[in-house]
Amino acid sequence: MLNDRQLRQLLDSLTSAVLVLDENLSLCYLNNAAEDLLAASSTRVKGSMLEEVVRESPAAYEAMREALRKNEKYTVRRASWRLNNLETRTVDYSVSPVPEFSVLLVEVQPMDRLLRIAREDALLNAQETTRNLVRGMAHEVKNPLGGIRGAAQLLQRELPDPALDEYTQIIIEEVDRLRNLVDRLLGPRQPVVLQPVNVHEVLERVAQLLDAECIGELQIRRDYDPSIPDVPADSEQLIQALLNIARNAMQAIDESIGLSSGEMVLRTRIQRQFTIGRRNCPLVCRIEIEDNGPGIPEEIRERIFFPMISGRAEGSGLGLSISQNIINQHKGLIKCDSQPGRSIFQIYLPLTTELANTGA
Structure with a gap:
């Protein structure tokens, strides 16, 4: 027979998030996966009402109370949970009453990654x-x-x-x-030749070229993580990919608010356990190019990496397509989050220790 400590260890080993709620929908227990999902420690939120930790519709909380009263199980698909850190999680969850203890067992499966x-x-x-x-x-x-x-x-x-x-x-x-x-x-005629590359040297080269083009009018800020190791990359092609993105941003700023009012941020970070396509990468380098330009028109946001698609009258629509092709050859990924007054391009490059060490 399992004791309480062994039972908790068993629940903590699950990849699914498990919440236990009392009849008032107060949190009695969270396993480790639930803590990760809710971005909150069990010690801090234990005893709190669920609605204080997760924002969902009042009808959702009432459905949980009704399930406990009637001893009925149910499942909700694609629910949107708003957390206290203002992040939103898309989840599937199943609610199972345990009448012997007057509690609800809620099993949660995060769907954002899928x-x-x-x-x-x-x-x-x-x-x-x-x-x-x-x-x-x-x-x-x-x-x-x-x-x-x-x-x-x-x-x-x-x-x-x-x-x-x-x-x-x-x-x-x-x-x-x-x-x-x-x-x-x-696109590029030559395949990429991967060698250990200092990503900050690549970004400094991009910043140098932009500074020469705009004669120093555009403010370029750096926010680098100095702990990032060398990235397996083709230096020249990576410069071209990042320069295409940054130059697009600079031109959009120039045509909207003027270079003297513009700002661009070059940022690097390490990210762990990131999925690119269907490959799980233990460690990736995330490069961000952020600007305060007009943003990408909503009607083309989903198509900006297609050839001949441009939000600018004078744009060729080839720069971003070429950038994506280069990053794809690096087994990486480009994402874009854009709204009026702020656009961020995120480039994810796998950090393969063996490749970086051998220069293969």
């Missing part, structure tokens, strides 16, 4: 489909461009009047412009 994985999978699949379509079209466009350019050069040599060279030169220059656009659509 929902995020599903959203990211759907988005990445859609982006990959679009990217393959664009690459196929780009190759079809690029093939005849060489012939057009060659024909224009031959025609230029045969023209009797040198004054007509202007027209063939226009053809050649426009072909070159289209070829450069196609090359950008196709």
Whole structure:
């Protein structure tokens, strides 16, 4: 027979969050998973009313009281719990009355991670489909461009009047412009070569380039975590990916509030147990590029990493697509949170100790 201490150890070993509530919906017990979910220690919240720890609709609390009175079990899907730290959790939970002790047993399964994985999978699949379509079209466009350019050069040599060279030169220059656009659509030609890279040196290079472009008008703040080890990355391509994001932000600031009123923050942090796609990474480096620009229009927020999608009239719509392609080659992830007056791009790069040590 298990004693109380052994029973608690057993419940603490569960990955599902378990709450025990009395007839007044006061918290009698939380296991370790519940403490993590609610971002609160059992010592601090024990004895508190559930509604003081989790914000949900009054009907939800009444349903729990009714379940205890009638001794009926039930399950709620996709409930939204607002915590005291103002974070929101999407959860499934099952309520089971235990009439012998006049308590409710609430088993909670957080769904945020699963929902995020599903959203990211759907988005990445859609982006990959679009990217393959664009690459196929780009190759079809690029093939005849060489012939057009060659024909224009031959025609230029045969023209009797040198004054007509202007027209063939226009053809050649426009072909070159289209070829450069196609090359950008196709993305980086070389695969990434991963080497141990100091991510702060990469960010300093990005800041240096931005500072030169805006002649020091834009305020760029640093918020670095100096404990971050070297990241397995291709330095040049990582600079390009981050520069595309930061340059977009700088241009949006310039067109809205002006560079002198703008601010950009370059931030780094370590994050543990993060899921990229369906891979669990024990340790990742999180790079954030935050700005106080106008934000990304709501109607294109879900599509900003697609080729040819831009929130700016003068934008090509290729920079973010190229950045995502580079980060994907690093087995990383880009996320964006944008609202008027504040946008944050988060780049997650796996920290693989073996790779960083060997330079493989």
